[in-house]
Amino acid sequence: MKTPPSHNDVIQSIRTWLSDIIIGHNFCPFAKREFERDSIAYRICESITLDEATNQFLIELQNLEQNNKIETSLLIFSLGFSDFDEYLDLVAMAQALIDRGGYGGKFQLASFHPDYCFEGESHDDLSNYTNRSPLPILHILRESSLDRVLRTYPDPENIPQRNIAKAQQLGQAYWLRTMRKLSAQKTDI
8 A cells, every 4th residue: 555645745736736737727717716715625535445535525525515615625536546447437426426415506526637538539639638637636616606707707618628729739748748747746745
């Protein structure tokens, strides 16, 4: 079993990714405000089994439901789910918990992984970098907050296409260098 990295180092790595990639390239119009307000919960999950991880996810849904000061939560897997296919099983289970657990309409799930690959795309396709992160993450968003932001954001239905265009514009060399830098930070933790 791997030695878990320190929680502070994991959180700093994710904060750097948020600042440099997600906010820096405006991949998520919701992120900057919450990052600056410090209303993002960073939860480290050292679970390596699907059962343990989904239990942690359920606990985080309950935490969000009970604490309105937290706008969004990142459940960060510091040890498990490095295999993308296993991670996709986790995403499916987490979505089922939202749908069947009475959380539909309240929370929405977004997924990020170091090897993220959109269905039908090659692993090297630049569009995948819009959802690549230093560690596997389940991102829980409040639907009411998303609705508020998206009402004022121009042309919100085209956010994914704009993100893909930006990822392609930045190019392969940029992404390889950036992900290598993030990976180096990860190995320091």
